[in-house]
Amino acid sequence: MxxxxxxxxxxxxxxxxxxxxxxxxxxxxxxxxxxxxxxxxxxxxxxxxxxxxxxxxxxxxxxxxxxxxxxxxxxxxxxxxxxxxxxxxxxxxxxxxxxxxxxxxxxxxxxxxxxxxxxxxxxxxxxxxxxxxxxxxxxxxxxxxxxxxxxxxxxxxxxxxxxxxxxxxxxxxxxxxxxxxxxxxxxxxxxxxxxxxxxxxxxxGIEIPLDKHLVKESETPKSPGMKYKHYSPDTPVLMIRPADWNNALDWAKSNEKKVGLLATPKVAKRYESADRFVFDEDTIEAATRGLFSGLRALDEGHKVDVIFAEVFPEDHLGLAYMNRLKKAAAQNYFAEK
Structure with missing residues (x-):
């Protein structure tokens, strides 16, 4: 067709x-x-x-x-x-x-x-x-x-x-x-x-609850996007907390992992050795706008072993960004072994 x-x-x-x-x-x-x-x-x-x-x-x-x-x-x-x-x-x-x-x-x-x-x-x-x-x-x-x-x-x-x-x-x-x-x-x-x-x-003028229930594969979701893992590239994704960037990159280097960096300009300029997809600005709006494009670009074009993704506070628009990123990363943050 x-x-x-x-x-x-x-x-x-x-x-x-x-x-x-x-x-x-x-x-x-x-x-x-x-x-x-x-x-x-x-x-x-x-x-x-x-x-x-x-x-x-x-x-x-x-x-x-x-x-x-x-x-x-x-x-x-x-x-x-x-x-x-x-x-x-x-x-x-x-x-x-x-x-x-x-x-x-x-x-x-x-x-x-x-x-x-x-x-x-x-x-x-x-x-x-x-x-x-x-x-x-x-x-x-x-x-x-x-x-x-x-x-x-x-x-x-x-x-x-x-x-x-x-x-x-x-x-x-x-x-x-x-x-x-x-x-x-x-x-x-x-x-x-x-x-x-x-x-x-x-x-x-009322409190709106947020249903944080993650639907398992055997359950029928009431809404799209409620699955535990979703939005995932083929390349593994790890979420990096602000204090963990140096340790994460050291870990990747010692394990000979080629890293793709998904981050704001403020973070990305500190780690110029990695393949990078840099958001347009240091804002949650730019990060949200570029999240899926960045995951795709690093997954399809750079042949990296792992994608390190910047995290944001889980409030306002950051809640939507982190909801998608957590599922793309199968809920995995970087943690030293």
Missing amino acids: ETKIFKSDQINQAAALLRQGELIAFPTETVYGLGADALLPQSVEQVFTVKGRPSDNPLIVHVVDFPMTKEFVENYHPLTEKIVKNFWPGPLTLIFSIKPGSLSPVVTGGLSTAAFRMPDNEMTLALIEKTGAPLVGPSANTSGKPSPTTALHVYHDLKGKIAGILDDGATQIGVESTVLDLSGEVPTILRPGAVTKEKLEEVL
Whole structure:
């Protein structure tokens, strides 16, 4: 299969392919998604096949506006209107209880709930509108690997497997959306993202718990991204605490390990001997934006034995960064033997 690259003036062509049951990757402000018409179960099944994704892993349904959810949702949490007004379009996914039979079990993972998001990307909103149906959109990569933040990343993983990619350059945020469960009485974060716990609590005026439960392979997750290990390159990743950089690099040298460094400019300039992917700035925003790109670059281009990754405090956006990094590293920090 030829995988075509579509630009903004070719959205009609991409939408036509989606209506025919083909798969089209699309850009969002977070990462690129692998799109299929959410109302065509056979197309959705192909998403799992192409990604190599476990079929019990539910998919996020991308909508053009909030009214599009009403065909599927059985009842809304009382805070829904306030949340949507403040955070849609944007990097916030909402989980609702749905009407029986309104969505195929292949979309929901067999659950009685489904996840919905209105992405903050004009090209993709136009794509959904012209398709005339909501789109499922898990990250457009091989399952378990670092998520794609450019069309080139998608092409690398899925060339020849999907009909096309709608290209809108690099994504702005770099990690997947926050997932907020609104199917129970208490809104609960299942996956942290750019819409932080602090932002939600400020707007809603209530405490928002964070579900830190890590789902084992035998369990069905309620949200994508809840697995213990995820986003992992082939190269082993170790998280490096601030006080451990010298010891970690000494350990690598004594064990003849070629190191790939994933760090801010402030840290990277101290260790110029290693192969490096340096974030644009010394900020958590730059680190989050560059995390997946950096993991991919060091894994695919540098032939390193181990990737040393800088850690950040686990608050605000740092919670989303560390959530992804911990899973990429299978929870492993550097520790001297």
